[in-house]
Amino acid sequence: MSLRFQRLLLILLTLVIILSAVLLILYNARENVSYFYTPSEIDNLDIAIDEKIRIGGFVENDSFNKISSSSFKFKITDEKASILVTFNGILPDLFREGQGAVIEGTFVDNDIFNATNVFAKHDENYMPASIKEELKDTGYWNKKYK
Amino acid sequence: MSSLVGFLSLVIAIGINFYLFLSRYIFRFQKQKFNLFIRFSSLLTLLSFFSLMYAYVVSDFSNYNVFQNSHSNKPLIYKISGTWGNHEGSMLLWLSILSIFSFFFSFTKNIDESFQRLTLIIQSLLHILFGLFIVFTSNPFLVNSILVNEGLGLNPILQDPGLAVHPPILYGGYVGYSIVFSIAIAGLFQNTDDEWLYVAKKWSLISWTFLTGGIALGSYWAYYELGWGGWWFWDPVENISLMPWIAGLALVHSLMMVRGEQAIKKWIVFLSILCFSLSVFGTFLVRSGILTSVHSFAADASRGIFILLIFFIVTGFGFLVFLLKEPKKSNALNLLFINKVSALVINNILMIIATLTILLGTIYPIIIEVLYNKRISVGGPYFNLTVIPIMIPGFLLMSIAPILSWQTNKINNSKKYVLAFIVLSVLVLIQSYFLDFNTWGFVGLLLGFWIILASTIAIFSSYKIKINIKFLKIINPHVAHIGVGIAIIGITCSSVFQNELDFNLNEGDKFIVNGKTVLFEKIETTNEINFQSLRGKFLFDIEKNQSKEIEAGKNYYPVSKMITSEAGILHQWNKDIYFILGDQKNNEWFVKVLINPFVSFIWLGVIIMMYSGLIAVSRR
Numbered sequence: 001m002s003l004r005f006q007r008l009l010l011i012l013l014t015l016v017i018i019l020s021a022v023l024l025i026l027y028n029a030r031e032n033v034s035y036f037y038t039p040s041e042i043d044n045l046d047i048a049i050d051e052k053i054r055i056g057g058f059v060e061n062d063s064f065n066k067i068s069s070s071s072f073k074f075k076i077t078d079e080k081a082s083i084l085v086t087f088n089g090i091l092p093d094l095f096r097e098g099q100g101a102v103i104e105g106t107f108v109d110n111d112i113f114n115a116t117n118v119f120a121k122h123d124e125n126y127m128p129a130s131i132k133e134e135l136k137d138t139g140y141w142n143k144k145y146k
Numbered sequence: 147m148s149s150l151v152g153f154l155s156l157v158i159a160i161g162i163n164f165y166l167f168l169s170r171y172i173f174r175f176q177k178q179k180f181n182l183f184i185r186f187s188s189l190l191t192l193l194s195f196f197s198l199m200y201a202y203v204v205s206d207f208s209n210y211n212v213f214q215n216s217h218s219n220k221p222l223i224y225k226i227s228g229t230w231g232n233h234e235g236s237m238l239l240w241l242s243i244l245s246i247f248s249f250f251f252s253f254t255k256n257i258d259e260s261f262q263r264l265t266l267i268i269q270s271l272l273h274i275l276f277g278l279f280i281v282f283t284s285n286p287f288l289v290n291s292i293l294v295n296e297g298l299g300l301n302p303i304l305q306d307p308g309l310a311v312h313p314p315i316l317y318g319g320y321v322g323y324s325i326v327f328s329i330a331i332a333g334l335f336q337n338t339d340d341e342w343l344y345v346a347k348k349w350s351l352i353s354w355t356f357l358t359g360g361i362a363l364g365s366y367w368a369y370y371e372l373g374w375g376g377w378w379f380w381d382p383v384e385n386i387s388l389m390p391w392i393a394g395l396a397l398v399h400s401l402m403m404v405r406g407e408q409a410i411k412k413w414i415v416f417l418s419i420l421c422f423s424l425s426v427f428g429t430f431l432v433r434s435g436i437l438t439s440v441h442s443f444a445a446d447a448s449r450g451i452f453i454l455l456i457f458f459i460v461t462g463f464g465f466l467v468f469l470l471k472e473p474k475k476s477n478a479l480n481l482l483f484i485n486k487v488s489a490l491v492i493n494n495i496l497m498i499i500a501t502l503t504i505l506l507g508t509i510y511p512i513i514i515e516v517l518y519n520k521r522i523s524v525g526g527p528y529f530n531l532t533v534i535p536i537m538i539p540g541f542l543l544m545s546i547a548p549i550l551s552w553q554t555n556k557i558n559n560s561k562k563y564v565l566a567f568i569v570l571s572v573l574v575l576i577q578s579y580f581l582d583f584n585t586w587g588f589v590g591l592l593l594g595f596w597i598i599l600a601s602t603i604a605i606f607s608s609y610k611i612k613i614n615i616k617f618l619k620i621i622n623p624h625v626a627h628i629g630v631g632i633a634i635i636g637i638t639c640s641s642v643f644q645n646e647l648d649f650n651l652n653e654g655d656k657f658i659v660n661g662k663t664v665l666f667e668k669i670e671t672t673n674e675i676n677f678q679s680l681r682g683k684f685l686f687d688i689e690k691n692q693s694k695e696i697e698a699g700k701n702y703y704p705v706s707k708m709i710t711s712e713a714g715i716l717h718q719w720n721k722d723i724y725f726i727l728g729d730q731k732n733n734e735w736f737v738k739v740l741i742n743p744f745v746s747f748i749w750l751g752v753i754i755m756m757y758s759g760l761i762a763v764s765r766r
Contacts, residue, residue: 024531029506029507032525033525033528069730070648089738104523
């Protein structure tokens with residue numbers, strides 16, 4: 001093999017690698033992307049029964065229901081609409097009523113969403129309730145605090 | 147008081163750097179003095195950092211940052227590490243590490259003085275940019291406007307030994323690339339000889355070793371703290387650290403193949419700029435809060451814009467110099483189909499494509515949101531299915547690349563390797579036939595074992611075995627690759643062959659895990675210094691006399707009213723048995739047990755890679 005031919009081979013190989021990478025990206029980006037909605041957006045959309053999506057909102061107050069030690073029912077709401085969610089497994093530590101959560105999963109029928117993953121938001125800015133009150137009273141309340 | 151000292155020394159340090167920058171063109175300093183000024187500003191920056199730490203240690207709540215992120219009854223270690231457990235403190239840590247790198251670089255001997263000075267001037271510019279960023283948008287020395295005698299406490303998730311070591315080491319990697327960046331730019335400007343390449347090699351190896359350690363520590367922390375049983379989630383924050391790591395790996399490899407070819411020199415400069423740009427870009431993405439992540443740091447738009455500005459200045463300046471200035475002296479690239487240079491070129495191409503793939507997956511949600519106003523998330527499977535196939539040819543290549551020749555097409559002992567590969571494939575195939583066959587498992591195990599085997603054959607057939615530093619340096623590439631092979635086996639086994647078991651148990655129940663009987667002894671609650679702990683106590687393998695105790699449970703932090711999970715892990719050399727205590731109803735507890743085979747191999751592989759990094763830095 002001449003030097004020039006070998007170099008050509010190398011360049012061709014590179015092109016093949018790049019092309020296959022592009023094809024991989026395009027293919028996987030279609031398959032493994034899940035859309036993110038709020039509960040009220042879902043009302044106006046037509047979502048297939050087993051399409052994997054994410055829903056973000058708050059856990060509705062007084063909606064949390066422990067069926068057994070590992071299966072739970074609760075509602076995710078954005079104050080305009082709410083969705084009934086079932087989940088099997090271990091809920092994240094920060095999960096509680098009135099707090100933000102993102103759930104990932106599929107609709108099992110038109111009304112019930114089966115979550116495979118539940119994420120609760122971690123944040124370094126939290127505020128103990130007593131000090132929150134104190135700050136509100138003294139007028140040093142900053143909107144950044146939750 | 148300490149806040150005042152801290153703030154003043156921070157500002158004076160920035161002032162000195164500004165003065166140095168101007169002085170290069172207005173006054174003429176002796177070299178000695180110039181280096182002294184650089185060192186003085188580094189020490190002042192460190193003083194500033196330590197005064198903040200002091201404020202944390204003595205719980206000085208007149209400092210707003212301390213008030214927001216600390217509490218007086220925290221254990222001392224979390225008071226110290228709490229210094230960088232928040233945005234402002236972590237940016238000061240970033241700047242301090244930048245100073246430390248400048249400080250040590252100013253001691254480099256045997257290099258051209260004007261080159262060294264230029265490098266330090268560029269470091270000064272970076273110091274000014276990030277210093278101003280801290281002063282104007284993230285000042286950790288603000289005075290608390292209300293009088294309080296108690297702070298708000300540190301986020302319980304961060305109250306972990308991981309916080310003490312993970313951020314400083316990770317930043318050592320990120321910020322280390324600043325000096326590589328400065329060296330490359332200075333090298334372009336001065337353009338005298340190839341000296342800068344050797345300096346760049348040393349510092350890029352140091353940064354890469356730090357980055358490797360930082361990422362591994364972070365992922366080990368996530369492994370036991372998040373309680374999900376995994377150690378890598380393709381989370382944006384993780385992806386961001388992985389990108390400069392892969393680019394840095396490409397850089398380290400390119401620096402090995404410099405033999406005076408211009409094309410490669412250009413490529414090295416490009417990679418040096420890219421590594422630091424990716425580090426700054428990562429900081430921007432994390433700190434701006436544009437991306438949502440499980441690690442989710444506090445977000446503030448003004449900070450994001452400021453960092454974005456720094457990113458554009460750094461990257462724009464870097465690439466502009468790169469385009470305008472060309473490295474001198476050139477040899478044509480000697481590309482044969484099968485030689486070391488070609489192998490390294492292909493390896494670099496693969497790594498850059500992998501980096502781009504990760505970048506695309508990470509910022510794709512932002513692009514979609516801007517273009518279509520739709521929010522999406524790109525899941526782990528995307529990264530697994532794109533990044534891994536791209537890397538596979540690279541893994542195959544690395545098994546034999548170190549023994550390829552620089553000039554010719556010949557491979558020594560090629561028959562031996564072919565034979566070894568065939569035997570190994572058959573063995574792995576038989577092994578995977580008896581376990582459940584899994585394509586990924588088969589490919590991963592074959593690759594891992596093949597890399598280890600080929601590197602071992604290379605060590606024993608190509609060199610005479612001696613025990614001294616020189617020999618360790620010669621076989622170093624093979625050793626590093628053996629580390630990768632071991633890590634691949636660990637990664638494959640722990641992800642593909644992970645086993646999950648769910649139980650509903652009452653206290654006193656016995657259950658079977660992995661053929662061994664486990665007793666769920668009791669639930670115990672205790673009061674610790676700043677939290678209450680709830681632990682499920684398990685006795686593993688009760689039929690033996692030496693049964694192992696495992697505790698899994700939760701901590702409740704009254705200051706912040708937060709709960710954290712504490713997984714119970716039984717480490718064995720060939721598997722981790724990972725207990726998670728779930729919820730309870732009517733005294734029946736949900737317990738999840740994960741069997742993660744060969745996780746320890748991942749950490750072993752990483753340690754070998756870091757060892758190789760250190761050996762490569764050390765002088766002959």
